[in-house]
Amino acid sequence: MRITQGMMATHVLQNLMGNMRRLDRLNDQLSSGKEIRLPSHDPARIARSYDLRRSLNETARYDANLRDALAWLNATEAALNEATTIMQRARELTVRGADGTLPDEARKAIADEIEQLIEALLQVADSEHEGRKLFAGFRVNMGGSVFRVEVQTDDKREFRYQGDFGQHVYRIGPQADLVINVLAADAESANDQDPSTATGGVFLDALNALESVRHNLSGAGNPTQVGSTDLAALDDALDRLISARSVTGARTNRVEMADMRMKEFSINLRELLSKNEDVEIEEKVMELAMQEYAYRVALQVGARVLQPNLADYLR
Amino acid sequence: MAWKGELPLAGTFLGIEIGKRALMTHQRALWVISHNVGNANTPGYTRQVADLRATPSLDAPPYGHLGTGVDVVQIRRMHDAFTQIQLLQEEMSLGYWEEMAGRIGQVERFLMEPTESGIGQALDWFWEAWNELAKRPESIPEREVVLERARGVADAFRHTRQQLYELQLDLNRQIEVQVGEVNTLASRIAQLNKEIARVVRLGQQPNDLMDQRDELLRQLSTIVGFTIEDGKDGQISVRMGDHMLVDGDRAYRLETRTKPFPDDAGDQPQFNAVEVIWPDGDLANLGTSKLQAMVELRDTHIQGWIQDLDDLAAALIASVNAVHTGGYDLDGQLGDVFFAGEGAWDIRLAITEPRRIAAADSRSGDDNGPVPHPGNGNTAKKMAELAKEKLDNLNMTADEAMESLLARVGSMGQEAQVRVESQTVLLNHLEDQRASVSGVSLDEELTNMLRFEHAYAAAARVLTAVDSMLEHLILRTGRVGL
Numbered sequence: 001m002r003i004t005q006g007m008m009a010t011h012v013l014q015n016l017m018g019n020m021r022r023l024d025r026l027n028d029q030l031s032s033g034k035e036i037r038l039p040s041h042d043p044a045r046i047a048r049s050y051d052l053r054r055s056l057n058e059t060a061r062y063d064a065n066l067r068d069a070l071a072w073l074n075a076t077e078a079a080l081n082e083a084t085t086i087m088q089r090a091r092e093l094t095v096r097g098a099d100g101t102l103p104d105e106a107r108k109a110i111a112d113e114i115e116q117l118i119e120a121l122l123q124v125a126d127s128e129h130e131g132r133k134l135f136a137g138f139r140v141n142m143g144g145s146v147f148r149v150e151v152q153t154d155d156k157r158e159f160r161y162q163g164d165f166g167q168h169v170y171r172i173g174p175q176a177d178l179v180i181n182v183l184a185a186d187a188e189s190a191n192d193q194d195p196s197t198a199t200g201g202v203f204l205d206a207l208n209a210l211e212s213v214r215h216n217l218s219g220a221g222n223p224t225q226v227g228s229t230d231l232a233a234l235d236d237a238l239d240r241l242i243s244a245r246s247v248t249g250a251r252t253n254r255v256e257m258a259d260m261r262m263k264e265f266s267i268n269l270r271e272l273l274s275k276n277e278d279v280e281i282e283e284k285v286m287e288l289a290m291q292e293y294a295y296r297v298a299l300q301v302g303a304r305v306l307q308p309n310l311a312d313y314l315r
Numbered sequence: 316m317a318w319k320g321e322l323p324l325a326g327t328f329l330g331i332e333i334g335k336r337a338l339m340t341h342q343r344a345l346w347v348i349s350h351n352v353g354n355a356n357t358p359g360y361t362r363q364v365a366d367l368r369a370t371p372s373l374d375a376p377p378y379g380h381l382g383t384g385v386d387v388v389q390i391r392r393m394h395d396a397f398t399q400i401q402l403l404q405e406e407m408s409l410g411y412w413e414e415m416a417g418r419i420g421q422v423e424r425f426l427m428e429p430t431e432s433g434i435g436q437a438l439d440w441f442w443e444a445w446n447e448l449a450k451r452p453e454s455i456p457e458r459e460v461v462l463e464r465a466r467g468v469a470d471a472f473r474h475t476r477q478q479l480y481e482l483q484l485d486l487n488r489q490i491e492v493q494v495g496e497v498n499t500l501a502s503r504i505a506q507l508n509k510e511i512a513r514v515v516r517l518g519q520q521p522n523d524l525m526d527q528r529d530e531l532l533r534q535l536s537t538i539v540g541f542t543i544e545d546g547k548d549g550q551i552s553v554r555m556g557d558h559m560l561v562d563g564d565r566a567y568r569l570e571t572r573t574k575p576f577p578d579d580a581g582d583q584p585q586f587n588a589v590e591v592i593w594p595d596g597d598l599a600n601l602g603t604s605k606l607q608a609m610v611e612l613r614d615t616h617i618q619g620w621i622q623d624l625d626d627l628a629a630a631l632i633a634s635v636n637a638v639h640t641g642g643y644d645l646d647g648q649l650g651d652v653f654f655a656g657e658g659a660w661d662i663r664l665a666i667t668e669p670r671r672i673a674a675a676d677s678r679s680g681d682d683n684g685p686v687p688h689p690g691n692g693n694t695a696k697k698m699a700e701l702a703k704e705k706l707d708n709l710n711m712t713a714d715e716a717m718e719s720l721l722a723r724v725g726s727m728g729q730e731a732q733v734r735v736e737s738q739t740v741l742l743n744h745l746e747d748q749r750a751s752v753s754g755v756s757l758d759e760e761l762t763n764m765l766r767f768e769h770a771y772a773a774a775a776r777v778l779t780a781v782d783s784m785l786e787h788l789i790l791r792t793g794r795v796g797l
Contacts, residue, residue: 004754006355007747014743038423039725040732046725047718049429054714057439058702061446068450132451132690138675140690141453166677166691170450171700193679277429310758314765 005309012302019295026288035279045276052273058174059266065170066259069180072168073252075129076182080245083124083206087238090117090210094234097217098227104219111217118210122147125184125203135184135203136163137195146184147207148196155220159207160196161185172258178251182244202244206237329373329383331785334778336384340367341771343387348760348767355755359530362755363522364391392522395752399529400543402745406536409738410605416731418482418612422620423728425478428721435717437471438702440464445699448674452692453645458669461695469654469662472628476659479621480584486613490589493538493606494569500535502566504528504553509564512548521549540602556600558593569599577618583625584660588613620724625658627716630706632656638701642673642694647685649673650694 029035039046096102097110125135125146132140139162147159165187167179185201198204213230215221344365354360368388372380427433444464448457507528514521528551532543535553544552546563553561560567569591576588591599591606601607632654639653650673655665666672675691705712711719 001747002751002754002756004750004756005758006754007750010743010746010750038420038728039426039428039721040419040423040728041725043722043725043729046429047722050435050718050721051714053429054435054439054702057436057443061443061699065446065450132453136690138677138688138690164679164688166688168450168690169693169696171446171696174703310761314761 005306009306012298012306015298016295016302019291019298022291023288023295026284026291029279030281030284030288033279034277036277049273049276052269052276056266056269056273059262059269062171062173062262063259063266066172066255066262069170069172069178069255070252070259072129072134072180073248073255075127076134076180076248077245077252079124079127079134080182080202080241080248083121083203084238084241084245086117086120086124087206087210087234087241090114090213091231091234091238093117094213094226094231097213097223098231100224100227107217107223108219111214111219114210114214114217118207118214121203121207121210122149125207133163135182137181137183138166139163147203154215155218156215157211159204159211161190161198161201161204162196164195165190172255173262176258178254180251182248202240205233205240209233209237328785329381330781331778333382333384334774334781336370336386337774338771338778340365340385340387341767341774344767345764345771347390348764351755352757352760355757355760357526359526359533360755361392361394361522361526361529361753364393366391390520390522392520392525393753394525395749398745398748398752402742402749403532403536403541403543405738405742405745406533407540407602407604409735409742410537411603411608412731412734412738414605414608415612416728416735418486418608418617419724419728419731421482422479422617422724425475425482426721426724427475428717432471434468434471434475435714437464437467438713441468442699442702445695448672449692449696449699452674452695453689455669458645458672458674461672462664462666462669465654465664465666468631469656469664472624472659472662476621476624476628479617479624480660483613483617483621484586486609486617487586487589490591490606490609490613491571493609494571494589494591497535497539497560497606498566498568500531500538501553501560501568504531504535504551504561505564505566507531508546508550508552508561512550512564515549525549537605539606540600540604555602558597558599568594570594576614582657582661616727620720621659623716623720625660626709627706627713627720628659628662629657630709630716631713632662633707634701634704635698637707638694638698639673641676642697643675643678643685643687643691644673645670645687645689647678647680647687649682 028037036042036045036049093110093113097107097114102110122145127134133142133146136142136146142162144162146161146163148162150158150160152158161184163184165183165185166181167183168181169177169179172178182202184203185195185198186204187195187198189200189204190196190198199208209230212221212233213226216223216225216230344367347363347365351362366388367385370383370386372382375381428435430436441461441464444457444461448454448461451457507524511521511524511528514524532551532553535541539555541553541555541560544554546552550563551561552559552563558567560569570593571589572592573587573589575585577583577585591601591610593599601610635654636652639650642650644650648671651671652665653672654662656662672695674693674695675688676693676697677688677691679686679688702714703712706716709716
């Protein structure tokens with residue numbers, strides 16, 4: 001093939017351009033730290049990157065929900081513990097009060113103490129976490145108390161539940177929901193439209209049991225009930241409290257396990273994303289060094305090849 | 316070529332005549348070399364070679380035939396027609412793929428993935444806001460965040476779509492400009508055809524005019540697709556499909572007319588799309604070329620991607636609204652429409668009041684006396700779960716839709732880039748082939764220059780000798796003793 005100076009110059013230029021293109025790409029990759037920047041660099045990888053990022057964000061949402069659920073559950077656990085302590089003290093008093101040989105003043109004194117415990121229990125029922133009621137269902141920012149006290153004609157008090165039966169459900173993983181709240185009163189015991197008609201529940205049973213003891217010991221009721229029906233009711237209420245605590249404990253365990261899994265999953269995702277997108281610095285820097293060398297060689301050869309021509313040698 | 320000079324007499328002055336022919340021929344040969352050297356770097360220049368041939372010999376009995384010297388028979392243009400045709404075709408192909416690669420590159424940048432500014436991230440922030448609201452549905456600040464993030468989603472869609480639309484508008488303008496270019500080139504080619512024919516009919520070689528015409532054809536091939544046909548008297552005609560662009564010395568003009576696009580627009584933004592036609596109304600066949608790529612990009616590819624964004628936005632609007640209108644707001648009222656709009660061009664937030672966000676899925680009372688359940692965040696929770704649900708009418712999740720779009724744009728972009736690279740390699744090879752035949756080699760020209768220089772000097776020497784012999788004959792013959 002016949003070769004002209006023009007062709008040689010063109011070839012030198014083409015080679016230099018090729019070198020510069022490769023250098024430019026390496027520069028882009030190294031300075032951004034990303035192997036791929038645009039979909040056309042590697043369409044399948046980009047789709048994967050997009051997917052991984054969305055998964056990371058989704059995992060972050062579950063993570064936040066797990067943290068918030070744990071805080072709520074811990075607060076619930078603390079309140080239920082307090083309620084249990086109150087009930088245990090109440091049981092001691094009830095056993096004492098069941099003694100038929102007690103004088104009236106002694107009985108009255110116990111009734112007064114039970115009264116205090118009822119107040120304490122009402123306050124626990126009003127417990128809040130970050131300004132939101134723990135045991136009132138959806139009525140988290142209700143004004144007033146979770147239980148309204150109504151005094152009946154026979155001086156026995158009734159407790160009207162002022163919350164509702166809403167369940168707080170948190171999404172803690174893909175297709176995984178968790179109910180986190182305990183209700184102070186049961187939905188089954190109420191009529192559909194009016195929560196205040198509830199007659200049973202974690203707190204309601206306990207309150208009703210204590211009120212019965214107080215009423216029977218106060219002189220307005222029947223003291224002989226205390227050792228029998230009242231004590232039985234109190235024990236049932238205590239069981240309910242313990243049961244609510246263990247449900248909350250189980251939920252806490254589930255959250256803690258899910259949290260561990262989620263953290264590990266998140267780490268894996270990040271690793272995959274990095275493998276997918278990021279540049280291997282050592283490898284790239286080597287490539288850069290080789291490419292720089294190749295460019296230098298191309299420049300030198302180009303210079304040597306282009307310069308001489310016949311005119312230099314003719315007299 | 317037949318010798319057209321005078322028939323010399325085998326007489327006294329034949330020697331001078333032969334010498335004169337040698338000098339003039341070699342001088343012309345040197346002129347040709349000079350022309351080549353001067354044009355060594357002229358784009359599209361085809362080197363010329365002076366063909367020397369001995370002039371017809373004289374019948375001179377009884378000596379036999381006497382040679383009569385040399386002349387330049389023609390100045391040959393070292394042109395490779397086949398390579399030229401290939402070059403034109405591959406240039407057209409390159410034009411197509413370069414346009415594709417360039418514009419798709421722009422589309423990729425507009426999509427802004429994977430970055431913080433893309434639609435993907437905007438959607439994630441949106442879902443996050445609903446997720447947080449689900450846990451604190453009564454909180455006004457959380458509700459404000461939902462509104463902000465919703466605006467972010469709408470902005471991302473509208474902005475991206477607008478950029479794609481403007482790309483269409485730019486292509487539209489460029490198509491018009493390129494049609495003007497084609498017409499200018501066509502009329503210049505026709506003009507050159509006319510001049511070339513005139514020179515050829517006079518029996519001469521219009522080498523430089525043909526070079527100019529080749530250059531124009533090359534420029535034309537970077538814009539539009541065509542085939543060339545040889546005409547009479549050295550003319551070249553340009554054919555685009557079943558219409559002629561240049562027929563001998565006659566140039567036909569491409570015209571444009573506009574049509575609203577897209578034609579089934581509804582409320583979408585519309586523009587007047589330029590169609591390239593012949594005067595008789597037929598759509599011009601643009602072949603595989605830059606112009607063709609522009610039309611395809613504008614009408615099919617970019618339009619398709621815009622359609623995908625619109626479909627995704629519409630599905631998002633429908634699905635979000637379906638969830639929202641089934642929920643209850645902070646005052647116990649049934650949720651209103653959350654997003655307004657029909658597609659990515661007009662998607663916008665329809666709610667302005669934070670209290671109107673429907674986070675709950677229950678309430679007490681009725682329409683006349685609604686009693687809200689402020690702590691109920693179940694509708695907000697359902698909204699956050701839309702992130703992983705197949706959207707209405709789309710049959711894909713939002714993520715699947717975006718990934719599909721990215722993969723398609725990326726694949727097309729990648730293919731275009733690969734094609735540009737391979738076309739460029741091919742063109743470079745063809746260029747080499749052309750230069751090998753038609754390019755000027757300075758070393759070669761200088762070497763030939765030496766040859767002709769020496770021959771010229773020798774011819775001059777011989778002429779001097781002949782001259783002195785004639786001098787003897789004329790001045791000294793018959794003068795005895797002087």
